[in-house]
Amino acid sequence: MKIKDYLPSIVTTGNLACGFGAIVLIINKEAAFAAWCIIAAMVFDGLDGQLARLLKSNVAWGSHFDSFADMITFGLVPALLIGSLDALDTHVAIWFVCFFYTLSAVIRLAKFEAEINSDNVRSKYFTGLPSTLAGGTVASLILLDSYLKTTLSIQTVSTCLPSVTFILSILMLSKVQYIKIVDVVKKKHGPATLLTIIGIFFTLLVLFILYPSIMLPLGFCVYVIIGNHGIFRNKIIQASG
Numbered sequence: 001m002k003i004k005d006y007l008p009s010i011v012t013t014g015n016l017a018c019g020f021g022a023i024v025l026i027i028n029k030e031a032a033f034a035a036w037c038i039i040a041a042m043v044f045d046g047l048d049g050q051l052a053r054l055l056k057s058n059v060a061w062g063s064h065f066d067s068f069a070d071m072i073t074f075g076l077v078p079a080l081l082i083g084s085l086d087a088l089d090t091h092v093a094i095w096f097v098c099f100f101y102t103l104s105a106v107i108r109l110a111k112f113e114a115e116i117n118s119d120n121v122r123s124k125y126f127t128g129l130p131s132t133l134a135g136g137t138v139a140s141l142i143l144l145d146s147y148l149k150t151t152l153s154i155q156t157v158s159t160c161l162p163s164v165t166f167i168l169s170i171l172m173l174s175k176v177q178y179i180k181i182v183d184v185v186k187k188k189h190g191p192a193t194l195l196t197i198i199g200i201f202f203t204l205l206v207l208f209i210l211y212p213s214i215m216l217p218l219g220f221c222v223y224v225i226i227g228n229h230g231i232f233r234n235k236i237i238q239a240s241g
Contacts, residue, residue, distance in 0.1 A: 019073030074135030075105030
């Protein structure tokens with residue numbers, strides 16, 4: 001076994017480290033910084049899979065290690081984040097929603113593992129909202145909540161978070177198909193479409209640099225809504241018919 005075969009797992013360790021760091025920050029009541037740890041973990045989670053395919057890594061336990069790291073970072077940490085918000089009355093119902101979110105994320109990851117082991121054909125779509133994106137959505141809303149509280153003294157986001165989290169949990173368990181953004185970007189595009197994509201990318205990048213606490217939740221919420229392949233496929237079929 002070569003060292004390069006373990007590089008994806010080393011990157012996955014970065015994901016796990018971010019999850020662990022987020023838990024430490026939650027204990028120290030630093031919710032915003034903990035949310036940024038989840039966002040950083042998403043970068044590691046995206047890189048390890050791409051790196052494994054690029055290097056053709058054949059470490060048998062690599063995918064299982066990735067799922068366990070995701071379970072902590074995107075299944076447990078977001079639930080702890082919501083439960084730790086000072087604006088919320090830590091009623092038993094809130095903790096039930098937090099547990100239901102974690103349970104949904106674990107089931108979603110278990111189903112994903114089963115699909116990988118039973119079928120070698122890589123699907124074009126995610127079945128159910130990926131736990132990574134659900135965790136990222138929660139983290140981004142925590143950042144938006146912190147921003148609005150600091151600048152405008154608005155607590156609307158934290159009040160709505162339990163309901164949003166419950167919806168995300170249902171979406172993770174659902175059979176709704178979500179597009180894979182990486183595959184969409186990798187598709188061959190014409191010059192005009194490619195220039196449009198590049199223009200949109202740099203525009204969003206500038207806006208993200210200027211307003212990260214606004215652009216992140218906006219991006220995640222847009223994906224949760226329009227990333228649903230089935231809804232838009234049906235609309236296109238109905239329109240053409």
